Amino acid sequence: MTDTAPVRATPSDQGTYRRAADTPRVTAAKARLRVALDQQLGRPTPQSVKDAAEGKR
Incomplete structure (x- = not known):
C-alpha cells in the first residue's frame, strides 16, 4: 500500500527557509549538549551558547 498524502515542496526561492527541526526547543537542546560536551572536554x-541553552535566545 502506498501513502497518498500530499507532500509539500520546499520553496527554493525563499532564502530564510527554516527546517522543521530548527525550532527554539531543538536549538536549546543542541546548546545544552554543546555545554555538556565543553564541560567534559x-x-x-561561549556565553551565547549558554544563553541559548537556558532558552534566553
Missing part, C-alpha cells in the same frame, strides 16, 4: 563555552 574542559573547553570554554
Whole structure:
C-alpha cells in the first residue's frame, strides 16, 4: 500500500527557509549538549551558547 498524502515542496526561492527541526526547543537542546560536551572536554563555552541553552535566545 502506498501513502497518498500530499507532500509539500520546499520553496527554493525563499532564502530564510527554516527546517522543521530548527525550532527554539531543538536549538536549546543542541546548546545544552554543546555545554555538556565543553564541560567534559574542559573547553570554554561561549556565553551565547549558554544563553541559548537556558532558552534566553
